[in-house]
């Protein structure tokens with residue numbers, strides 16, 4: 636069953652800022668430099684949509700953005716964002732359910748895969764992979780465990796909280812990196828944040 640972030644839409648950004656300060660924003664903004672002018676972009680699981688304003692700050696026009704969010708309340712908040720002269724299509728649905736007419740130059744998955752079991756993760760990855768053009772760019776940000784106890788404790792608390800509050804389907808972090816490797820992507824940039832707990836990677840499809 637799909638998660639439901641409707642319950643958390645009104646406090647999600649405040650809570651993440653309380654726990655992580657600016658780290659979640661910085662981690663995602665770091666990757667936006669890899670978006671070329673005129674790109675056709677797919678954003679999956681963009682939350683309250685602040686990323687749209689960050690993209691628009693860098694590129695106020697010329698982008699075509701398809702914004703797919705499964706939570707109706709998150710989508711509604713996103714629709715209020717300033718997107719300049721970029722053309723944005725909002726779709727309130729699960730990313731695995733949508734079949735757009737055109738493929739994309741760029742896919743953005745910010746803290747999307749940490750919501751899923753391995754099975755859903757593979758299904759979503761394969762679906763997104765099929766929507767990205769050859770030589771396309773995939774910008775992924777997520778948590779990673781690097782062996783520190785505090786990371787495991789914090790992650791467990793987050794999973795418990797979002798399980799109760801938003802009914803996310805998993806209670807464990809499954810690294811998505813093997814999917815990228817298996818499908819022949821290569822890393823063009825990467826950077827860690829919040830003492831290595833967050834990793835941002837820009838991949839290129841062959």
Ligand SMILES: C[S@@+](CC[C@H](N)C(=O)[O-])C[C@H]1O[C@@H](n2cnc3c(N)ncnc32)[C@H](O)[C@@H]1O
Pocket residue numbers: 637638639640659679680681682683703704705706709728729730731745746747750
């Ligand atoms: C952990 S939140 C991250 C939100 C945002 N990217 C951020 O960093 O502030 C995950 C988001 O993905 C959305 N989501 C979860 N599963 C999804 C799916 N299958 N398709 C589209 N969106 C999904 C949730 O509704 C939620 O807004």
